[in-house]
Amino acid sequence: MGNEVERRYWLARGFEHQTGIYRVLEWVADGYCAMDWREAPEIPVGLSPEAARDLVRAEQPGWSESKVYRVTRAVQSFVDRMSEGDVVVAAKAPYDVHVGVVAGPAYYVETRDRAFARRRAVNWLTVEGDEPYPGLPEEVRAHLKARPTLTLLPAGAAAYFGRYADAAPAAPTPAPAQDPYRRLCRAIKADEAATRLRTVERPATVERYRDPRAVEAVLERCGGRCENPDCGGMPQDTTVRGEPLLEVDHIDDHASGGRDHPKRMIALCPNCHAMKTRGARAEVLRERFRKVARKAHKRRLAGEG
Known part of the structure; x- marks a missing residue:
């Protein structure tokens, strides 16, 4: 500087x-x-x-x-x-x-x-x-x-x-190039223009393509915990196979054009996901989760957490 x-x-x-x-x-x-x-x-x-x-x-x-x-x-x-x-x-x-x-x-x-x-x-x-x-x-x-x-x-x-x-403190040490979250985000962004308009045919319906790498990146970022800072459930509960009991959600509805990228997605436990989708405070949570996801994405790219 x-x-x-x-x-x-x-x-x-x-x-x-x-x-x-x-x-x-x-x-x-x-x-x-x-x-x-x-x-x-x-x-x-x-x-x-x-x-x-x-x-x-x-x-x-x-x-x-x-x-x-x-x-x-x-x-x-x-x-x-x-x-x-x-x-x-x-x-x-x-x-x-x-x-x-x-x-x-x-x-x-x-x-x-x-x-x-x-x-x-x-x-x-x-x-x-x-x-x-x-x-x-x-x-x-x-x-x-x-x-x-x-x-x-x-x-x-x-x-x-x-x-x-x-x-300002000294700039953080960049995350290593082989970092899986950084690698996945780079690949997703490179392909985003091509996949944004891609569709997938299902029986009797056609829906927007979902990049599985985006889900993988969010699950890698969250460390097995619900990313809602106010989660009132059991954020470290697991399935019978020992896997995190989490659901990766598009903060802005994917079917309506929400971006299919980790910084616009969040890992939630089933209860927090239901509150964000159907709860009385859904819009408030949606706005808050946008900030949470942006911060988590930025911290992860900076090599923190």
Whole structure:
């Protein structure tokens, strides 16, 4: 990580205007930050500003020169100026503010409609919404209203958010490459685009395909215990064969499009599963389990537990 003099502080938007979706929670869950401007092409690292503007003009011949300049500068700030050790502040009223430290170089992902395709790995330091936007000092909030997609924060706001990076512990040792949970998640993600629309024929019905590796990963992660922190049953009960008495559940209904991935799934004992599916507090539990699964997934990838 860079020292205090070298470190830059970036304000990053995470709001997708085309859909009205705030994407920062996905950034935090998956450990990255992103730059949108999907209308612009991929701009390689180290390209000269003139050559970068030529790429943008070729992609968007109807844009004015001022817009070409503005977009190219924003993208190249993200690709070339942002550095490992810099601080990223993701903020938009009224959502919670998230603060992280850049942990890797820029890379490009072919996403749907090229949405937020430019990315950098980030070690997020405020995962649980520790910094509510309305609670910020007024002078800090004033610096978070800049219109650009990516902009440098002035000294006052930088000092306020820099305390998170200054107090951050050393990055955890990465889990070994052969770690089964990491291996399964990597394989599932690589195949997800192909399996998302896959179906399986059953007698008299057709249903969405379920990746058995996702179930295997969640059972490996949970260590034989119900992942509901408030489980009131016997979380270590077993079957007659000594296997955990657990059911792996999609937190968002799989039949309605819920993601078939471990960070959106949870291992529950039969009673907790029934409460989440049919209980009076089903929606409350669903929302809580989303957070539980994200945290468990992140801890497991970090080699904890």
